[in-house]
Amino acid sequence: MKLRKPLLLAAKGGGSAIVEAQFAHYGLDVDLEYIDWDHLRDDAGRLKQVNPLMEVPTLVLPSGQVISESAAITLYLADVYPLRSLLPAPEDAHRAECLRWLMWLVCAVYPTFTYGDHPERFVDKAVAGQLKLSTDKRREVLWQQFETQIDPGPYALGKDLGALDLYLAVMCCWRPGPAWFAEHCPKMYSVAARVAALAQFQPVWQRNRLTW
Ligand SMILES: N[C@@H](CCC(=O)N[C@@H](CS)C(=O)NCC(=O)O)C(=O)O
CATH class of the missing domain: 3.40.30.10 (Glutaredoxin)
Incomplete structure (x- = not known):
């Protein structure tokens, strides 16, 4: 290629x-x-x-x-x-936090979709529904933990837009969906809604049919 x-x-x-x-x-x-x-x-x-x-x-x-x-x-x-850069510079105090949460998003949260979206790939059909339910539940717990850890200002790690904000914006559209975030994780939702409204990303959101 x-x-x-x-x-x-x-x-x-x-x-x-x-x-x-x-x-x-x-x-x-x-x-x-x-x-x-x-x-x-x-x-x-x-x-x-x-x-x-x-x-x-x-x-x-x-x-x-x-x-x-x-x-x-x-x-x-x-x-x-x-x-x-969408990551804080190495000398920036937010660097460690950013790396921590970036890896947390992909190592803790993302797998709940890997196993929950296609449970029949991992377990018998008879218990596939159970795996989907348990991973959905687990994800809600994880998001609520994250909600207690952030203090948006107005982006997740302060005044600058960063990679975490883009993850939050997109992931907020996935199960359990924006209405759930607005109710249960209002800080996260405020970050997602802010990123959702940024002019530079509108073509991306439209192509991907993402709505908040
Ligand atoms: N750890 C991967 C996860 C990627 C992932 O799970 N992508 C999903 C879409 S959001 C996918 O390709 N799913 C297709 C499938 O599992 O069949 C990452 O962070 O990029």
Whole structure:
């Protein structure tokens, strides 16, 4: 595969929207290839060829290198474009907090979707519904923990827009959905709603049909 610019393999409304928003922030050109949710795991599909995990976001660089995992892509883009970095600088007091919560989002929260969205991949059909319910419940607990840990000002870590804010904006649209966040996690919701309204991201939100 010969590329002139990065190619983002994406699915509408999925975690790839977080990466799309980062490209919009950095003002970087990227080709988008949206894959239908029902075809993400197609044997002959491009996604399987480049990422055996068959998850989006998956970014293919012009060099042919593949970066999957939204946090890896987030760190990579911040390294490549330090002047507009969406991560606090190494000497910034918010750096440690940001890395902590970024990894928490992908290591604690994201897996509740991995196991809950397709429980039949992991357990017998008879208990699949139970796994979905338990992971949904677990996610609500996690979000409520996060809610107690942040003090938006107005973004999650202070006055500057950062990578965490983009995660919150997109993830707030997923189960249990914006109405739940508005009621149970109003601080998080306020961050998500603020990011949702930013002009630079409107094309991303529209393409991904994300609404708050
Ligand atoms: N740890 C990965 C999780 C990515 C992930 O789970 N993506 C979902 C969409 S939001 C996916 O591709 N699901 C497709 C499937 O499991 O079939 C990341 O942070 O990028």
